[in-house]
Amino acid sequence: MLMFLMIMATVILFVPSITAQEAGVSAWMVPLIVPTLAGYLTVWMACKLEERFSGLTLVQYGELILGKLLGKPLGCLYILFLFILDVLVIREFAGFFSVTMLPNTPILVLNLTVVLVGGYAALQGIEVIGRMTQFVLPLFVLSFLLLISLVLPDADFGFLQPLLGDGVMPIVKSTVVPASWYGEIGVLVLLLPMVNKTQGVKRKGFITLLAVACFLTLDIFVTQIVFGAEQTASFMFPFFELAEYVEIGDIIQRIESLISIMWITGIVVKAALFTYLISLGVSQVLGLKTYRLVVYALMPLQLILGTYPAISALNLSRILAQYWPLFGLFFEVVVPLFLLMVAFLRNMRLGGSG
Template structure:
């Protein structure tokens, strides 16, 4: 079973960019500052380097198994049963990531803008929109990301310029004041969120130029790292790292500082509209990837019947998984990074090594279709 949609390299870049920034723009900068202190911006660079190295593996596997995503080549490498068990990890990871993302956005919107509204009143309408977009396919998601992505990037540049009079760069020094430990902890932490770009393995089979997979990931994660670095640097340079670590959403607080007479005021509302829009389209991406992967594992002819049940499951998990905001923050700080690094790095590197040792290699899509057509089977 294959998604028939095709995306171009530009859409590939902006979809990955929105995935990175949707997770790292809201609560993650504060948690990174907690982990790395003044060295948080250096940890952003360290995570970027590690993610580029990981991207080489994903791009290579996408070319070694043309026309297949990691769910499909898990089966090709490990066989029907073991491959399905390993491939099952990826869709589950996307489901958990979607739950975590939607819970965070809904709670933030509820807390700062609609305190009287229940979490469900914000969460479920957003999930419905995301599920509707997911059912339309990757081409629709790509076109929306192509609009939202540049706007999102431009917004952080404008915010940086407008708050620049408040910046005191001496607050960023000294570096490595507490040794290299904060940097060594912060880099893998932010990598676990950059690493959500393993979605590139789902995009490569649908890109009109699969060989551009690494280039797209390199551009996207570089822009995403720049985005996060701007927020972290501004937060520490304006608030100081002790105070910035206690701010739930540094990016939102930075926009709330902007006030120039009667001309520029309350810009946080515009910024949150962009953030929320990007979050919804990323949730659509995650629902699409989960549904497509599960359909391929169980052998369904189409992924679309799974999208709305998956969205409902995400909503239920988002409501019931955390008893308090503190539990949610602990999940973001400890549980999700460990799970993320295991899936993003551990499982994929295992498949990479297994493919080399077992000398497994895919066939070009046309050859595969001809082969299976002769056997009257589905790829």
């Protein structure tokens, strides 16, 4: 569930536009198959690694597998990856708000809010973050479904034609973007040691992925049938535009605030989780006793980097569309795969279970 919200939070706003640029009218088919498989691969690897090194995180067993010399840098790199991801998330958030709702507020202030609340949640630990998710998820799903149902009257299925008009290639090409997002489920490599009931994680991970895929498909699908492919691609936040589009009678209008609420809750959970994981990772690399100190150090860093001007809202879209997928997939899929292979070759296990 935590994962679901985490991925959905950002994916819901950005991806429709990005995929639409690549795949045109067939965009809604994109998130279905290939990314789910990639995501499942990640889950599978995370579980396999966890089976071998139960109770340890990637940073810890990375050292075991590769030795201190290579393991530490790998851990650092992985943390750096998470950190960039984290900063991007925060920046996405601020970008969204400065574009849509609070154009006059400095980005620094916007970042400050999310960093503070996220940091506060991270300080409380993983259990609290998990519970928070449990609390907001129903609201998230409900408001999503509500919105979808409200725009349906405006749908025009004609926008979907021609089906597969450009062939299959554009779809495959644009798959990479959601795949990297799905790959975020790979943070499981850090989370798993803290899961109480380890059995069924694989199944749950898969269900999560499926749910994400369904919702994302629905998201893109609906955006497309309401706006059409070209318009979707031209929007930065198609889903938000979708919400603004809703107007039923005089009473139900301006639903976009609902979306903002969904978005904020999702982002806060996501930021909290990343902050927690990064701090945990750093404390494990450095061998600190508590991760809390790192959270305090992390907060100003996030704040400053999140305000870094080069990542303007426009650039952000491009980064997310073009560079991020490869970068992300490398860490999400390749690194765990590599570790797993080395561990397999060296036949390493922990706990002596054979």
